[in-house]
Amino acid sequence: MSETIEAQERVTAPRPYHHGDLARVLAEAAAALVRETGVNGFSLRECARRAGVAHSAPGHHYGDVTGLLTEVAARGFLDLARALASACSGTSGAPVLARLARRYVDFALTDPIIFGLMFHSDRVNRGSPRFQRAGEEAFAQLVRAVAEARGQPTADADALRFAWASMHGMAMLLIDGPLVPAGGNRRGGAADLATGTIERMVFAVTRFDGQRKSRSG
Amino acid sequence: MSETIEAQERVTAPRPYHHGDLARVLAEAAAALVRETGVNGFSLRECARRAGVAHSAPGHHYGDVTGLLTEVAARGFLDLARALASACSGTSGAPVLARLARRYVDFALTDPIIFGLMFHSDRVNRGSPRFQRAGEEAFAQLVRAVAEARGQPTADADALRFAWASMHGMAMLLIDGPLVPAGGNRRGGAADLATGTIERMVFAVTRFDGQRKSRSG
DNA sequence: CTTTTATTGTGACGACGTCAAGATTGTTGA
DNA sequence: TCAACAATCTTGACGTCGTCACAATAAAAG
Structure with missing residues (x-):
């Protein structure tokens, strides 16, 4: 492009x-x-x-090498932010979150090494202002989606962490291999494995409301 | 020891x-x-x-260096398997899964670099038999916990992926920083942030049953 | 006690990241 | 137009790294 x-x-x-x-x-x-x-x-x-x-x-x-790789990682976050934004546009309600999660996992599987660099490499400087701004831009998309899914103006912090953790963990496990069955390319079969996780994630984000031990109420 | x-x-x-x-x-x-x-x-x-x-x-x-780091990673998985097993012993039902998840996150926060090495370093040989056996030993604990939480003899594959993704994602995000608020050591405050995620994870694992679009039934 | 094998040390090679110093090009001000 | 300056790039060097061939040593086997 x-x-x-x-x-x-x-x-x-x-x-x-x-x-x-x-x-x-x-x-x-x-x-x-x-x-x-x-x-x-x-x-x-x-x-x-x-x-x-x-x-x-x-x-x-x-x-140095860290400076260059930090730039690469920052560009990755800008790409991710764009991808998430385009995935959400033109939709509302809970499906927004499902579509964002799907796109999140797709992004990770399409560019797994860059994705890894963005999140956990000791060769990027996470204190860099440019890197942080790029990360916040992607994060903002997630916040919007969670708020939209719950029909609230602002995203609940716990729900936000849970939603992010679920999609991020799925992406990580699919990239790093322990979940993907042998033989079968990453983009096709692996992404399907995320479907059940995304469904459960949306289910918990929209249905769980801190009801502690009061399952009979 | x-x-x-x-x-x-x-x-x-x-x-x-x-x-x-x-x-x-x-x-x-x-x-x-x-x-x-x-x-x-x-x-x-x-x-x-x-x-x-x-x-x-x-x-x-x-x-070579990969061989040595592979051994380190394999030992990490053996440690993790032991930790998860001890966290689950003496309990039953859904709390097993909650306790395992808590221990999983604790392990990651206690030894974050080794944890990262175990899951996503291009300096370990994931095809190594010893490494794979160690990983399977830890995985087996997770399978047991999910089956136990759902009261079934064998773990549902989708539920298993979702449970693992949630706790793993939480661990990753807490290690890599984007979720932990500034100032506040990792072991204390950060682990508490996982509580809501673990609750939601257990909630979805035990309550979600593939009810597609039939929310009124 | 000698031979064989397993374990460790020496030395060398090319590749790497980083720094200092010099060369080259664009810009600026009269 | 041209000289002074700053920004950009190259050259060369230094120490460290991983890996390999080969020598040295100690254990085991006969």
């Missing part, structure tokens, strides 16, 4: 320095490289090689 | 090679090092240094 935009920017943008914007090229090369080799196999030098620049060029733009 | 056992083994075991059992010492040093520096900061050479052996000694026992 970036080719045409890039061509436009090549003309309109002031082209601030030598290479065209190396920072963006490096970030995109880094994302591609991470997808290929895993977070662990990622290397700054290989990334520079693919961008056609010297091995130390990434350092000038991002400081 | 290993000092006295070690003393015993020093006598009873045939002491198969030079160092006493270097393999075990290396695995323990590796676990400690991972806890200190994170999975990413781990280094075979530093591990060997702490065990007081040559830099290539770990390679002779575990092949």
Whole structure:
């Protein structure tokens, strides 16, 4: 989705320095490289090689490897926020939450390594303002969906945590393998395994109301 | 818990090679090092240094860094299985599942880095038989708890996935930070945040029965 | 006691991240 | 137009890393 935009920017943008914007090229090369080799196999030098620049060029733009991977993770959260927003638009009530959860799991299964980088890699700086802002943007979509599902103006904190935990846990377990039966590609069969979990999640979010031990009432 | 056992083994075991059992010492040093520096900061050479052996000694026992970290992860699953089993013993019915989930989250918050290594590190070989056996041992505890909570001899697959996803997602989100409010140690305040999620999880596992769209019946 | 095997150490290799210093290009102000 | 400056990129070096071939050592077997 970036080719045409890039061509436009090549003309309109002031082209601030030598290479065209190396920072963006490096970030995109880094994302591609991470997808290929895993977070662990990622290397700054290989990334520079693919961008056609010297091995130390990434350092000038991002400081160190953590800085670059933090940028990649932040972009991942922006993508996730967009995906969740588009999944919810044009719907209301409980189905909003179900559709958001489905999209959340789909995103994770489509880009599992980036997803892992976003949430649990010790190679990203979670204190980075840009990273946090991107995360909050995605989080806001979740808050809206939970409030909508419960028919309330604001999301209950416990319900919110539960909803997020359920879809996030499902995504994690499907990515990391322990739940997916052998043989069967990830995108197809695995995503179906999430259906029952999503149903139960929506069920509990909409029906559970803190009734402690009073099941006969 | 290993000092006295070690003393015993020093006598009873045939002491198969030079160092006493270097393999075990290396695995323990590796676990400690991972806890200190994170999975990413781990280094075979530093591990060997702490065990007081040559830099290539770990390679002779575990092949490469993945082999050693796989052993650490497998040990983590054995620990988890033990913890879950002890949490469930002496109880029955739905509370079993609640207690198991609580223990699951506690385990994750107590040893977050090892927990992360166990589930999603590209530095462990998930095809390793030892690793898989250890994982299945922990999984078996979960299966038992879900069956017990539903009063059935065998666990429903959908309910099982949902239960695991909920507790696992909660653990992940608490470890990785996005859910825990600033300032407040992990073990105390964070674990309390799981309570509502666990309640809802048990609620859905025991009450949801595939009633599709028939809310008025 | 000698031979064989299992366990550990030495040394080397290329790849990595990071830093300092120099080279190159764009910008700015007269 | 041109010189001074700042931003951008390259070169080269340093220490650390994982891994491998090979040597050394100790246990086991005969």
